[in-house]
Amino acid sequence: GISITLSRVITGDIKQGHKTTVSAIRLFYQIVGLVMSDEQLSRVPKNKEKLLVEQSRISELMIHRGPDWSKSTAEKLSLLVHKIVEFSSVHPHWKVRLELVELVHHLMRNCRHSLVDSFSHLLKALVGLVNDESSEVQKRCNEVLQGTAEQRIV
Numbered sequence: 001g002i003s004i005t006l007s008r009v010i011t012g013d014i015k016q017g018h019k020t021t022v023s024a025i026r027l028f029y030q031i032v033g034l035v036m037s038d039e040q041l042s043r044v045p046k047n048k049e050k051l052l053v054e055q056s057r058i059s060e061l062m063i064h065r066g067p068d069w070s071k072s073t074a075e076k077l078s079l080l081v082h083k084i085v086e087f088s089s090v091h092p093h094w095k096v097r098l099e100l101v102e103l104v105h106h107l108m109r110n111c112r113h114s115l116v117d118s119f120s121h122l123l124k125a126l127v128g129l130v131n132d133e134s135s136e137v138q139k140r141c142n143e144v145l146q147g148t149a150e151q152r153i154v
Helices: 002-010 018-035 038-042 053-061 066-086 095-109 115-130 135-151
Strands: none
Touching: 002 018, 002 066, 002 115, 018 066, 066 095, 066 115, 095 115, 095 135, 115 135
């Protein structure tokens, strides 16, 4: 729910101003990066733990972030990432495009296993912004690409 709402803000009317869009992009990648973090997901037990009878009502509301949940969520997030990349990479304000580079960097660094389906969209954003009209965007994009190559993330 939160990721869908943030993607709507990010891809909303350009008249809302770049600060709103930049903040929504930052919030999106921080939340997704936290929930889908490879480190976090590796600590989740494969099977849902059984709770006591009095806790059973609470357990019905809890989501087990196991392999099936991770895969299903990653597929849904891939659609949102694609939508965000397509919109933000051509945004007229350079700070939005710069924040898109930060989104790519954060997700590729922290979610390289869980969000593998989104990597094509993320790399497309980086490659597309290498020759951005803004020198700040170009510089940061090259740094992220260089770091990606050095760490052999892809």
